[in-house]
Amino acid sequence: MxxxxxxxxxxxxxxxxxxxxxxxxxxxxxxxxxxxxxxxxxxxxxxxxxxxxxxxxxxxxxxxxxxxxxxxxxxxxxxxxxxxxxxxxxxxxxxxxxxxxxxxxxxxxxxxxISNNTDKQIRLELMKKQSEKDVSERTDVSVSHIDRTMTKMVSHTVLRHALLPTSMNWDEFKATRDTKGKMAFIITDNDTGNIFDIQDSRKSRDLDKYFRRYSKKERDKVKHISTDFYTGYLYLAKKLFKNAKISIDRFHIITQVYVALNSTRVGLCKKDNPNYNKLKDLWKLIVKNENDLSEKKKYSKHFKKEISQKEMVNYMINTDKALKATYECYQGIINSIKNKDFKKFKNIINHPNMNISFKMKQVLNLYRENIEYIENSFIYDINNGVIEGNNNLIKCIKRIAFGYKKYDHFITRIFLIKNNIKG
Ligand SMILES: [Zn+2]
Structure with missing residues (x-):
């Protein structure tokens, strides 16, 4: 050579x-x-x-x-x-x-x-979870050049599939300031875990139009749709997908009780509460699955003695009647979901302890109203990891790339990082 x-x-x-x-x-x-x-x-x-x-x-x-x-x-x-x-x-x-x-x-x-090798490197760097500023520093080109590269790539990300996934998940996330609706709509293929498509609006009218581009025959092939509690989605799913079983995904079912328990605890965190510091600092133990609490005693500065996690939680929930009832309700719900015990789940929501907090009562009402969709989530198994994985990915991108002003670029990044763009 x-x-x-x-x-x-x-x-x-x-x-x-x-x-x-x-x-x-x-x-x-x-x-x-x-x-x-x-x-x-x-x-x-x-x-x-x-x-x-x-x-x-x-x-x-x-x-x-x-x-x-x-x-x-x-x-x-x-x-x-x-x-x-x-x-x-x-x-x-x-x-x-x-x-x-x-x-x-x-x-x-x-x-x-700027050499084509540098451009190639930019595209590879954009696939990693890092901000555009980081990419700019690594590749030694201006942020505005990276911005232009993204704009060029946007056209490639508009994925137009001929066929719908037979099992899909619908969700939304708060996108960028220039998004048409306040929320963007994301469809995930439950079987592959890939993002199927993202729409810049979750409004019923827009989604109706979107899904109707697929023939009725194609829509009738859809067997399963999982989504959150948003009534607009549930209505649309029933209207357009005659053969689909509709379920509320477990992630969103659990989020509801999690938020209810947490807000009940926060309501007790007032300065005049003698247990203020314990309730404020040890919140992680309260939301933890009770079966995962350790029984090993360790020194705690909050209790100023050797004490186990289980004992700490026991102490805290017993300081308030509503907290205790809400806690027990929460634990019952999350464990019935974990063990796929729908009978137990139904029993808890139909016969709740009267002392549960107002927030928890609201959640149980929501559950009762949507019980048929919740039941489906106990029957039809979809990979929760897929959904959470995608949710986490979007959250992560938002965190590293906060300040995304352009919706298109934000979406391009999601697809890039998911490696859905060829080229
Ligand atoms: Zn010539």
């Missing part, structure tokens, strides 16, 4: 028409950062003239005509050091039409200064 090919190989440059000046490697400070400056020329014998099409057979057709000098091209970092390629591009003169033209390379697009 020649020295030149060796260097091209190291730099991941595939164009063998580039000749690096092996004696000219420099380091220079640009805008406060150290850069490795690599210099070279781009030259070859063109096969024809791009202006008139004249085939280049001899010196009477096309001749070399100087260089376009000092084209600065950003290339990926070399050994973690920012790098620039200064390329002198061959100019040609066509004797047939008298026009001049510049040598081209697949390293960088015409008129661009």
């Amino acid at each position: 020649s020295m030149n090919n060796y260097i091209l190989n190291l730099l991941n440059i595939e164009d063998n028409n580039i000749y690096i000046f092996t004696d000219k490697l420099k380091e220079r400070k640009i805008k406060g950062s150290n850069y490795k400056i690599i210099e070279g020329i781009l030259t070859y014998n063109p096969s024809s003239c791009p202006c008139c099409g004249c085939v280049n057979e001899s010196h009477n057709d096309i001749i070399k005509w100087g260089f376009r000098k000092n084209c600065k091209i950003k290339i990926p970092k070399v050994s973690n050091c920012k790098s620039l390629l200064i390329l002198h591009k061959q100019r040609f003169l066509c004797k047939n039409c008298n026009n001049t033209f510049i040598a081209e390379t697949n390293l960088v697009d015409k008129y661009k200064s």
Whole structure:
């Protein structure tokens, strides 16, 4: 391998028409950062003239005509050091039409200064869970260039599937400021765990239109839809998917009692409550499954003695009648779901302890109103991990990329990170 090919190989440059000046490697400070400056020329014998099409057979057709000098091209970092390629591009003169033209390379697009390798790296970096600012720093290009890259990718993310998944989950999340509705709508394929599609509105009218693009025959193939308690979804699912069993996914069932128990506890966290600090700091123990509480005694600064988790929870819930009843209701619900014991679940919601908090009463009402959908979630097994995985992913993206103003870009990131974009 020649020295030149060796260097091209190291730099991941595939164009063998580039000749690096092996004696000219420099380091220079640009805008406060150290850069490795690599210099070279781009030259070859063109096969024809791009202006008139004249085939280049001899010196009477096309001749070399100087260089376009000092084209600065950003290339990926070399050994973690920012790098620039200064390329002198061959100019040609066509004797047939008298026009001049510049040598081209697949390293960088015409008129661009960021190499295609850098763009490739940007796309790979965007697939990782990190902010666009991080990507900008890693690849040494401006945030606005990354923004433009995202805009170019947006068109690829509009997934138009011919077929619907036979088992799907519907959910929503608060998206960006420019979203049409306040909430975006997300459809997950329950069998594969892939995001099927995302819509920028969860309004019934928009979703109705969306699903009606699929024929009735296609919609009738859907066997299962899982969703949250939003009545709009339940209504739509029944109306458009005649053969689908509809269930409320366990994640959302549990969220309801979790929130109710927590707000009951928070209601007791008043400064004049002698147990204020315990109730405030030990909340994690209260929402924990009682079967997972440790019985091992350990020193607690709140109790100023050796005490087990189980004993701490027992103490706390016994400081208030409503808290105790709400706690027991919560534990009964989450364990009946865990053990897939629908009879027990139904028994708890139909015969509650009268002391449960108002919030918990509301939750039980909601359960009773939707009992047929809840029952389906006990019968039809869907992978909860899939749903939670997607929920967590979206939450995570929002956290790392807070400040997303453009809905399209936000969605593109979700698909990118899920690796749903080819290219
Ligand atoms: Zn020509």
